[in-house]
Amino acid sequence: MKLLTIDIGGSGIKYGLSEDILQISRKGSTVVSMNSFEDFLKTISDLYDQYKDDVEGIAIAMPGFIDIEKGYCYGSSVMRYRFDKELAKILLEKCGCQVTLENDGKAAAKAEHSYGALKGCSNAAVFLIGTGIGGGLIINGELLRGTRFASGEFSFINTKADNYEDPANILGNRCSTSFLLRNYKERTGSAEMIDGYEFFSRLPDDKIAEEILDEMCENIALQICNLFWLLDLEKVVIGGGISAQPVVTDKIREKFAEVKQKTMAGRPRVDVSVDIVPCRFGNDANLIGAAMTYHELLNK
Numbered sequence: 001m002k003l004l005t006i007d008i009g010g011s012g013i014k015y016g017l018s019e020d021i022l023q024i025s026r027k028g029s030t031v032v033s034m035n036s037f038e039d040f041l042k043t044i045s046d047l048y049d050q051y052k053d054d055v056e057g058i059a060i061a062m063p064g065f066i067d068i069e070k071g072y073c074y075g076s077s078v079m080r081y082r083f084d085k086e087l088a089k090i091l092l093e094k095c096g097c098q099v100t101l102e103n104d105g106k107a108a109a110k111a112e113h114s115y116g117a118l119k120g121c122s123n124a125a126v127f128l129i130g131t132g133i134g135g136g137l138i139i140n141g142e143l144l145r146g147t148r149f150a151s152g153e154f155s156f157i158n159t160k161a162d163n164y165e166d167p168a169n170i171l172g173n174r175c176s177t178s179f180l181l182r183n184y185k186e187r188t189g190s191a192e193m194i195d196g197y198e199f200f201s202r203l204p205d206d207k208i209a210e211e212i213l214d215e216m217c218e219n220i221a222l223q224i225c226n227l228f229w230l231l232d233l234e235k236v237v238i239g240g241g242i243s244a245q246p247v248v249t250d251k252i253r254e255k256f257a258e259v260k261q262k263t264m265a266g267r268p269r270v271d272v273s274v275d276i277v278p279c280r281f282g283n284d285a286n287l288i289g290a291a292m293t294y295h296e297l298l299n300k
Contacts, residue, residue, distance in 0.1 A: 001056035003294055004048060007104060007286040008032060008062035010131025010178070014283060015047060017055065018291040022115060024284050026051075037083070041094055048095045057098035058091065059294035061107035061286040063134065065149040068293055071101050074149065100294040104128065105152045107289025108239050108279065109136025110143055114292065116280035117237045125233055126279070127154065127220060128286075129240040129248070131178050139231065157223060174219045177242050183212050200245050213251060221255035225263060228274055239279035249278045 005024065007014040013032045016024035030047065033039030048058060064083060065074035071088020091099040102110075109126045112118040118126070122141050128134035135152035137144040144151045159174060177196055185193050187208050202209045224236050238249050253276045260272050279285050 002054055003291055004051050004055045004058045005287040005290050006058060006060045016287055021288060021291055024287050044091060045094050057294060059100050059290040061102050061104040061290040063104055066101050066103040067149055068102055073101060100297050102290050102293040104286045105134035105136040106143060108285040109138055110292050111281055111285045111288035112237050112279060113138050117277050118235060121235050123231050123233050124235045125227055126237045126239055129177055129242045131176055133175050175216055180212060180216055184209060196242060203247060217251035218255040221252050221259045224256055224274055225259045228272060233274050235275040237277055237279050239285055241283060243278045244282060249276060252276055
């Protein structure tokens with residue numbers, strides 16, 4: 001039997017059927033209601049109803065501090081409502097099948113470490129660039145969850161310690177796709193927000209787009225450099241829909257080299273090298289990691 005794997009993001013839901021860990025078929029996407037928890041439940045149950053004769057359970061990757069053992073989600077920053085509920089149990093009662101939860105960044109880190117670009121790494125990280133910044137950390141060859149399940153929540157990193165109140169100083173608001181497009185709209189004075197596909201189609205001829213992308217990639221590069229000094233990372237994977245654009249990873253590498261040069265100026269030379277690569281599994285990484293968590297929990 002297959003699993004219905006679901007990846008919940010700030011702009012929508014991606015889903016597919018997983019028969020084995022690495023094969024996701026019948027992939028699709030749908031919108032997710034930001035207005036109420038009841039609407040959210042209906043979206044998931046309606047999606048399950050389409051495939052209930054073909055699947056044995058549901059494996060979900062989503063933002064939030066997730067206790068996978070209890071199936072509990074401690075809030076979700078991309079929704080206008082808070083979860084703070086035993087979401088897996090609620091969905092089990094509504095859909096009538098086993099449901100597991102996993103944080104989206106941790107799901108991607110699991111998939112990439114077990115089968116993808118981070119395989120064999122001891123200390124590594126995943127940056128998921130989306131509506132916010134998701135993340136996952138591999139430390140000493142193991143996924144780091146944290147005491148309160150908050151490790152890898154890069155969106156909440158403050159980038160200017162003397163001004164906590166300004167949302168522009170929160171990393172998730174300076175490095176996300178939504179920041180990229182919103183900043184472009186403001187800088188160009190456009191009446192409408194373009195999408196990511198249109199934004200990247202304007203490169204490299206559009207100098208404003210080029211400047212905004214440079215700024216975002218420098219912000220990410222600076223945090224990768226900071227993480228190096230904290231965790232001695234050997235590799236960082238760039239994920240999220242934006243990672244399909246080769247220019248993004250190339251720019252982050254370029255900016256990392258610049259940041260490294262500035263921070264190391266006049267200091268003892270240390271091999272500050274981090275391999276920065278795109279996510280091997282692209283948008284499937286979260287779905288693969290969600291399926292991995294389902295099998296791990298049910299095979300205990």
